[in-house]
Amino acid sequence: MISSVPATDKKSKLLVYSIEECPVCNQKTKRAFVVGDYITKEGSKCTKCGNQTRVSLVYAESSKPSG
Amino acid sequence: MSLFPSVALQSLGTDTGTLVYIIFFMGLFVFQFAFGTRIQVYFALNDIGRGLGKLKVMKEKSRKETIDYLVNVGKAPSDPTQRVDQFLDYVTIMPVNTDPQGIINKIDHIVTTNNDRVRAEVTALVAQNSPVTVSISENLLEVATALNMIHKIVRHYYILGKKTNSYFTLIQLQMLMPMIMQECDALLNAVDSFKVGQPVGDGIGCVAVSKFMVGKEKRAIAKDTVMAIAEYKGRKLYVVKADGPMAYVGQPGVAIKKVIEEMGVKPSAIIMIDAALKLEGEKTGEIAEGVGAAIGGIGVEKFQIEEVATKNKVPLYAILVKQSILEAITVMRKEIAEASEKVVQTLERVIEEKTKEGDDVIVVGIGNTLGIAQ
Numbered sequence: 003m004i005s006s007v008p009a010t011d012k013k014s015k016l017l018v019y020s021i022e023e024c025p026v027c028n029q030k031t032k033r034a035f036v037v038g039d040y041i042t043k044e045g046s047k048c049t050k051c052g053n054q055t056r057v058s059l060v061y062a063e064s065s066k067p068s069g
Numbered sequence: 070m071s072l073f074p075s076v077a078l079q080s081l082g083t084d085t086g087t088l089v090y091i092i093f094f095m096g097l098f099v100f101q102f103a104f105g106t107r108i109q110v111y112f113a114l115n116d117i118g119r120g121l122g123k124l125k126v127m128k129e130k131s132r133k134e135t136i137d138y139l140v141n142v143g144k145a146p147s148d149p150t151q152r153v154d155q156f157l158d159y160v161t162i163m164p165v166n167t168d169p170q171g172i173i174n175k176i177d178h179i180v181t182t183n184n185d186r187v188r189a190e191v192t193a194l195v196a197q198n199s200p201v202t203v204s205i206s207e208n209l210l211e212v213a214t215a216l217n218m219i220h221k222i223v224r225h226y227y228i229l230g231k232k233t234n235s236y237f238t239l240i241q242l243q244m245l246m247p248m249i250m251q252e253c254d255a256l257l258n259a260v261d262s263f264k265v266g267q268p269v270g271d272g273i274g275c276v277a278v279s280k281f282m283v284g285k286e287k288r289a290i291a292k293d294t295v296m297a298i299a300e301y302k303g304r305k306l307y308v309v310k311a312d313g314p315m316a317y318v319g320q321p322g323v324a325i326k327k328v329i330e331e332m333g334v335k336p337s338a339i340i341m342i343d344a345a346l347k348l349e350g351e352k353t354g355e356i357a358e359g360v361g362a363a364i365g366g367i368g369v370e371k372f373q374i375e376e377v378a379t380k381n382k383v384p385l386y387a388i389l390v391k392q393s394i395l396e397a398i399t400v401m402r403k404e405i406a407e408a409s410e411k412v413v414q415t416l417e418r419v420i421e422e423k424t425k426e427g428d429d430v431i432v433v434g435i436g437n438t439l440g441i442a443q
Contacts, residue, residue, distance in 0.1 A: 018267055018400055037265050040314035041276060042283055042442040056283070059276070060268050060440055061406035062399075 016062040023058035024048035035060055106236045113239040117227050120246045124223055127257045128216040132157065134260050135209040142264075143195030143202055152194060156210055157217040177369045201266060204315035205439070208263045212256050219253055255395040262400040263316065268440035270396040270405045274310075274342035274363075275441045277388075277412040278434030281308045282443040290327055294319035295443060301417065303426030307334060313438035321364065321433050322373030328431055329377055337428040339378055340386045340419055342412060343435035344405075347391035354404035355391040356411055358419070363387035364435050383431075386423065388415050 018035035022045035029050045045055035132153065139149045161183045164175035191206045192198050223242070230239035262269055268276065285297035290309060294317075299306040307328050311319030321341075328334050341363040347353065362374040362385055378385050390408050416432065424430055 016400065035265075035267065040266065040440045040442050041268060042279055043314075059406045059409070061401050061403045062267075063403040 015065040017065050018060065018062045020045075020057050021059040021061075022046065022055040024051060024053050024055045026053040027051045029055075030058070031055065107234075110230075110234060110236055110239055113243040114227075114231060116243050117223070117230075117239065117246060120250055121220070121223055121227055123250065124216070124220040124253060127253050128213070128220045131209075131213040131216045131257055131260055134264065135206070135213045138209055138264055139195055139206055142197065143206055144197040145194055146196050149194050152190070153210070153213070156190070157214050159214065173369055173372045176367060180367060180369060200312075200315045204317055205263050205266060208316045208437075208439070209260060212260055212263070216253060216256055219249060223249060252394060255398055258395065259398040262398075263439065266314065266316075266440050267400040268406075269398055269437055270392045270401050271344045271398060271436040272401065272438055272441050273344050273390045273392075273405050273409060273412070274388075274434035274436045275313060275438040275443075276401075276406070276409045276434075277342050277416065278308050278310050278432055279313070279441055279443045280409075280413055281306060281432065282310070287443060291320040291323035293317035294321060294324045296324060296328065297443065301420055301430075304420055304424055305429045306420075307336070307429065307431045308434075309431065310434040310441075310443060311436075311438040313441040313443055316437055316439035318366070318435075318437050320370065321435060322370035322377075325374055325431055325433065326377045329381055329383070334429050334431070335381070336383050336431045337424040338384050338386055338420075339374070339431045339433065340388065340416060341374075341433045341435055342388045342416065343390075344392055344397050345389035346397070347393055351391050352404075353392050353396055353402060354408040356408060356415055357389045357391065358415065359387040359389065361385055361387055363389055384423065386419055388412055388419070 019032050020035045020039045022031045022033065023029070027048060027050050029048055031045075031049070039057055039060060041057055041060060043057045045057050047053065048055050136150055136153055139145045139153070143149075161179060164172055164179060166172055187207055187210065188203065191203050191210065195202060195206060223246075226238060226242045229235070230242065259269065281299040281301075282295075282297040285299055285308075287295045287297045289312070290296040293312050293315070294309060295312045296307060296309045299308055309319075309321055309324045309328070311317040311321075325339060329336065343363040343365070345357065345363070347355070362371045362378070364371050364374065374385070377383075390405060390412060392402075392405055396402050396405060420430055420432075
């Protein structure tokens with residue numbers, strides 16, 4: 003009989019990133035998430051125009067390319 | 070002479086073979102008829118037993134993670150184990166529904182009492198009682214309680230089915246097990262996101278509306294809920310979301326009611342943005358538009374929003390971002406996060422199409438706002 007309880011899926015590891023966006027020149031910088039990050043938190047200075055960036059997104063993506 | 074006996078034996082052999090064949094299949098048929106269900110019950114019990122073992126590991130893990138969080142991050146002054154264990158068996162008794170009139174207010178009262186009690190207890194339990202830590206502790210306790218309850222219910226039907234040898238109880242449970250395991254897996258995965266304060270997929274509505282709130286003055290409009298006033302192409306937007314980056318869902322129903330009834334705002338539209346469970350085959354991050362109150366939960370908030378919108382004849386529009394249950398309660402996936410840009414574009418288009426310059430519009434981001442400030 004085929005088991006109806008699924009075997010544990012082989013999960014690809016998720017890496018979490020924070021995206022810092024400059025409100026002036028819209029340059030986006032992707033870096034690894036650090037505990038304490040949250041969306042709208044002030045980030046580092048923009049490398050392009052020197053303005054204060056903000057964390058605009060926090061998301062996870064698979065460490066392996068899908069497919 | 071020598072040929073005859075062998076022909077006779079061959080003939081006898083063929084007859085015996087046929088007879089054995091018939092007896093074997095008749096025996097098999099009778100065996101199947103008499104013991105078929107017992108065999109299936111045996112396999113079902115094995116199957117459910119294996120799932121139950123996994124559920125036990127899951128609920129123990131979530132309990133341990135909660136205790137660890139309370140001790141390490143919450144800096145609980147004393148061992149919280151006993152209190153957490155009491156918490157796991159804490160029940161909320163829903164009001165009687167045989168006379169349904171006014172039941173929403175009763176549910177609201179009971180749920181609010183429960184939420185207040187949980188928060189008060191968690192606040193007392195931890196020494197580091199920052200709103201973020203307390204809200205994460207509340208969410209972790211909720212996950213641990215849910216896993217504990219699911220384990221108990223599955224175990225109940227497993228033992229009941231075993232005791233009564235009830236084929237139908239066990240087969241039904243066996244059929245449900247894959248879905249139960251999927252849901253529990255999602256809950257357990259949620260623990261990792263909650264612990265470090267990462268936004269979850271459910272918060273996509275909050276991500277979209279937070280873009281309209283950054284840099285604006287915010288005011289508390291309801292419990293755990295904030296509002297900011299923004300402007301878009303001549304329209305005044307009353308933007309509402311739960312107070313982030315805490316793991317709150319807020320009270321959007323109360324907030325909308327206050328904006329309309331207490332602040333005297335006459336909105337031309339209420340636009341709600343929320344995560345929606347996708348159907349199998351649908352893509353994560355797909356956007357759907359519709360009408361109606363886009364909000365899940367027990368139904369209290371939805372009722373309040375529908376009531377105030379109907380009373381004041383305000384059209385309700387919905388923008389939904391598709392995702393699975395796992396994606397909704399675990400760290401926000403790239404496809405969902407990147408949909409926030411499209412959500413904002415859709416929101417702006419809906420505002421332009423459905424309202425005119427000088428109108429007031431209420432925009433509400435629904436969902437758990439963990440890791441999403443404003």
